[in-house]
Each structure stands twice: as C-alpha cells, then as structure tokens.
Amino acid sequence: MKTHASAHTFTSTKGTVVTIGTFDGVHIGHKKIIARLTESAKANGWESVVLTFFPHPRMLLQKDANIKLINTITERGALLEKLGLDHLVVHPFTIDFSKMHAEDFVEEILVHALHAKKVIIGYDHRFGRNRTADISDLKRYGEQFGFEVEEISKQELEDVAVSSTKIRTALHEGDIKKANAYLGYAMMLEGTVIHGKNLGKKLGYPTANLQISEAYKLIPGQGVYVVRSFIDNTLVYGMMNIGTNPTVGGKEQTVETYFFDFDGDLYNKRLSIEMLCKIRGEQHFESVDLLVEAMKADEVFSRTYIQSIKD
Incomplete structure (x- = not known):
C-alpha cells in the first residue's frame, strides 16, 4: 500500500475506485466496505483508494479538542494496509479546503487528482462547502465527469455506526474483550x-x-x-x-x-x-x-x- 500526504501528490497510471471516510477503528464493519472496494478495483483492472482527512474535520471546524479516536492516523494506515488496499490518501483538512465547492471537489480531487472511475459511498454522504451536496449530486457529477457511483445502503452504514459506538463505549468502560470482538483485532x-x-x-x-x-x-x-x-x-x-x-x-x-x-x-x-x-x-x-x-x-x-x- 502506498500512503500519500495529499490528493495532489497521488500518482497512479490506472483508474481508481475511491471511498471516502474516517474509517476510525478499521473494524469488522469497515472491513466489509474495504472488501467491496478492493474487489471492484481488481475486477476492473483499477486500483483501490481510501480518501481520508487529517486533522478530523471536527477538530478544526468545531474546535473539538475532546474528540477521541480509536486509532491514530499511523495505526489506521497500518490496519488498512493489511486489508489489501492499494492507496491511502490522507488529505490535509484546512479551512480553505472546507470552503471548496462540491463540483470543484469532485473535479479537482476525485477526477483530476485521484483518477476516479468509481466512487463507493454511503447513501447519506454529504460534501462540499457547508456540506450542501449529497449522493444525488455526486451521481449527477459522475455522469458529467465519467465515473460510476455505488451506494452503500442505510443498513450497512448503520451496522458500521453501531459497531463504532459499541467499541467506544466498551473502551471507555474498559471492556477490552468486547471492544476487540468488534474490532476484529x-x-x-x-x-x-x-x-x-x-x-x-x-x-x-x-x-x-x-x-x-x-x-x-x-x-x-x-x-x-x-x-x-x-x-x-x-x-x-x-x-x-x-x-x-x-x-x-x-x-x-x-x-x-x-x-x-x-x-x-x-x-x-x-x-x-x-x-x-x-x-x-x-x-x-x-x-x-x-x-x-x-x-x-x-x-x-x-x-x-x-x-x-x-x-
């Protein structure tokens, strides 16, 4: 797996399948999504890409110094590498980046920088300035710029969210056995x-x-x-x-x-x-x-x- 410090430093001669998210914990729910990503990439002769951001948007936009993550960014990278991912892009999350309009994000980051041929994303995903764009907008941009959008269902995302909540609760309570069962490690x-x-x-x-x-x-x-x-x-x-x-x-x-x-x-x-x-x-x-x-x-x-x- 190659790790890139920015979408703009990403290099690949192939098209890519991209998913976007924090993937904190890289737990068993996340692994199902990554498996879909890597399988789709292999089936089409493309490369798999996880696009994530650091610092966490809440740290910057909400000044949430109390936010706690299961993994450090380094730990997250090591865990994703074990899942057969081709590329991890850790894009700097800045105030200027947060103000990027949705179409600019799609064109500059997904299309030109990451060469996306397919984006696998949650049904409730929101992006762009003030998070005003949703998956219907992404599908429209996909038609415009020539990439496919595959939707992760509500049930799949709820499973991921429930797992993350249960892991954090178990860790706060010191119930390591339960947390490890959800993490899968x-x-x-x-x-x-x-x-x-x-x-x-x-x-x-x-x-x-x-x-x-x-x-x-x-x-x-x-x-x-x-x-x-x-x-x-x-x-x-x-x-x-x-x-x-x-x-x-x-x-x-x-x-x-x-x-x-x-x-x-x-x-x-x-x-x-x-x-x-x-x-x-x-x-x-x-x-x-x-x-x-x-x-x-x-x-x-x-x-x-x-x-x-x-x-």
Missing part, C-alpha cells in the same frame, strides 16, 4: 517509553511508562490489563496500569506496563502494545503493602490468562 496503544518516577521499580514491578503523543487517541478506562507487545521481534506479555496511581499520591494519568520475564532497556523505544483483557479497575489501597499484594494477584491472573490463550 486487539486494541493497541502506541508511544515512546519515557522516564517516570521509578515507583514500580521500588515495588518490585519496574514498568515502561508509555508517552502517547497524539492527544486525540482514545485511552481505555482506568484499570489493570493483560497486554502483549513485540519487543525486538520477540512477543512479550505483561500487565498494564492505566490511571493516576492513587495509593502513592499520583495525580496525572499514566500508562505503565510491567513486562513479564523481561529486563531489557526500553527507554526511548517506540512500542505498540496490544490490550487483551481487563483484570480490575484502578483502586486506592490503604497501604503500599496492600498494593503490592494486589499486583502479585494481578500477575497470577495474567500469567494464567496468557497460558490459556497459548494452549
């Missing part, structure tokens, strides 16, 4: 390991403190989780705490992971950590000794769970 947190306060080391559980730079990334609810990560090409399991560490007077939320049977130096390493199962919510213990006892119990639970999924 393990929820991941990606970031750089930074120096923390070394509290875990003092308790006998040295942790990797993950700094996630993307403020829009959805972090699951506070608690302790079973996780895994590939570290230097080796699959390593562990347990992760998301929370403020209230027992030791913590104030800011951190994402810290204790990796089992691992003693390498992780500082400044970039890790992608997959979340498998929630153990418990974050708790305030009356003493550090009680906290350590709970962490030992968490480890026993984690190792038992890990063995069960390996068998």
Whole structure:
C-alpha cells in the first residue's frame, strides 16, 4: 500500500475506485466496505483508494479538542494496509479546503487528482462547502465527469455506526474483550517509553511508562490489563496500569506496563502494545503493602490468562 500526504501528490497510471471516510477503528464493519472496494478495483483492472482527512474535520471546524479516536492516523494506515488496499490518501483538512465547492471537489480531487472511475459511498454522504451536496449530486457529477457511483445502503452504514459506538463505549468502560470482538483485532496503544518516577521499580514491578503523543487517541478506562507487545521481534506479555496511581499520591494519568520475564532497556523505544483483557479497575489501597499484594494477584491472573490463550 502506498500512503500519500495529499490528493495532489497521488500518482497512479490506472483508474481508481475511491471511498471516502474516517474509517476510525478499521473494524469488522469497515472491513466489509474495504472488501467491496478492493474487489471492484481488481475486477476492473483499477486500483483501490481510501480518501481520508487529517486533522478530523471536527477538530478544526468545531474546535473539538475532546474528540477521541480509536486509532491514530499511523495505526489506521497500518490496519488498512493489511486489508489489501492499494492507496491511502490522507488529505490535509484546512479551512480553505472546507470552503471548496462540491463540483470543484469532485473535479479537482476525485477526477483530476485521484483518477476516479468509481466512487463507493454511503447513501447519506454529504460534501462540499457547508456540506450542501449529497449522493444525488455526486451521481449527477459522475455522469458529467465519467465515473460510476455505488451506494452503500442505510443498513450497512448503520451496522458500521453501531459497531463504532459499541467499541467506544466498551473502551471507555474498559471492556477490552468486547471492544476487540468488534474490532476484529486487539486494541493497541502506541508511544515512546519515557522516564517516570521509578515507583514500580521500588515495588518490585519496574514498568515502561508509555508517552502517547497524539492527544486525540482514545485511552481505555482506568484499570489493570493483560497486554502483549513485540519487543525486538520477540512477543512479550505483561500487565498494564492505566490511571493516576492513587495509593502513592499520583495525580496525572499514566500508562505503565510491567513486562513479564523481561529486563531489557526500553527507554526511548517506540512500542505498540496490544490490550487483551481487563483484570480490575484502578483502586486506592490503604497501604503500599496492600498494593503490592494486589499486583502479585494481578500477575497470577495474567500469567494464567496468557497460558490459556497459548494452549
């Protein structure tokens, strides 16, 4: 898969089949749409293209700093690549771009830049300045500029919307198993390991403190989780705490992971950590000794769970 930083930098010698959307989560509902896209492209000798935008339009137009996405733009790209997509176009969403008239968008972006021969899009899709154009307008432009429009039904889109809502709800509640079932893969947190306060080391559980730079990334609810990560090409399991560490007077939320049977130096390493199962919510213990006892119990639970999924 080729990733393009703008529609204007897109290059292909073939015609394309294009779909447009956020595709946050790239979950099982999205995968059905991508499958239609790639199958149509192969059947016609064209190439498949997902056109998405960054930053998310709500971040810019509604100044919605609180919007949280299941995937970072990098994670989204990696997931789409696994689905056999030919091209991912991440077009910059700017104020000027938001003011582009519908016909100009179709002619400049879909036709001239992306060489669209077919557009697969939702029945309720709206586009252009103030989102005034709809799918009937797109079909009219298709006749004008020579591309086909295939409509994604209301039921298919509702399935996608329901899945996205259920995934976000499950993640907020820390129900990782349910979220992963809808996603079709393990929820991941990606970031750089930074120096923390070394509290875990003092308790006998040295942790990797993950700094996630993307403020829009959805972090699951506070608690302790079973996780895994590939570290230097080796699959390593562990347990992760998301929370403020209230027992030791913590104030800011951190994402810290204790990796089992691992003693390498992780500082400044970039890790992608997959979340498998929630153990418990974050708790305030009356003493550090009680906290350590709970962490030992968490480890026993984690190792038992890990063995069960390996068998």
